[in-house]
Structures are given as structure tokens and as C-alpha cells.
Amino acid sequence: MGEVVSLGKARKAKAREDRETQAQANRAKFGRTKAEKMRDKSDGDRAARLLDGARRDEP
Template sequence: MGEVVNLRRARKAMRRQADATQASANRVAHGRTRAEIDADRAAAARRDALLDGARLDPGAGKDAEG
């Protein structure tokens, strides 16, 4: 005689496994690690700071010529 299996628990277990597999596939296809996201944000902040520091004042050149 075989082992008695609770079908509700078996279905839930199969569903959890399927969801975990799908989530793993989605992470590979679409996701990035937290470290990658933080590194991109830091690089953007450095780039913005560099560009803001090199910004020219539009009125500064007119006074010097006159």
C-alpha cells in the first residue's frame, strides 16, 4: 500500500516550486543585483556632480568683453 498524500499540500508544493522556477527565470532575464543598481546610481551621481562643476555661467562672457 502506498503512502497517503494530502492533495492540497501536494498542489501547494508544486505551485511553490513552479513559482520559484518562474521567479528565478525572471531574475535572470530582467533583474540586476542590488550592488549593480547602487553602482549605477553612484556613477550617475558622480557624472552629474562633474557636469555641474563644469557648467559655464551664460552671463560671465558678456561682461568680460565689454
């Protein structure tokens, strides 16, 4: 015979695991320092300037 499991405890454990997974994803997505954000912005600006500088004039 199988082990008796409390459905309430199982539901709460699954919810706890889901919250932790979501927290890890958020830390990876939003957990950057100010210096990293500024570096990424300057890299993007530099790339945009390079692209605009290489643009040909329309006749």
C-alpha cells in the first residue's frame, strides 16, 4: 500500500518550489548592478552611432 500524503502539504510544497524558481528567474533578469546597466547602455549607444555613421544618403 502506498504512503499517505497530505494534499495540503504537497500543494504548499509545490507552490514554494514554484516561487523559488520564479525568484531565480527574476534575479537573473533584473539583478544587475548600476555599472552593468550603464555599460550595456553605452554599448548600445555606440552601436547605434556606428550604424548611423555608416548609413548612406538617399538620392
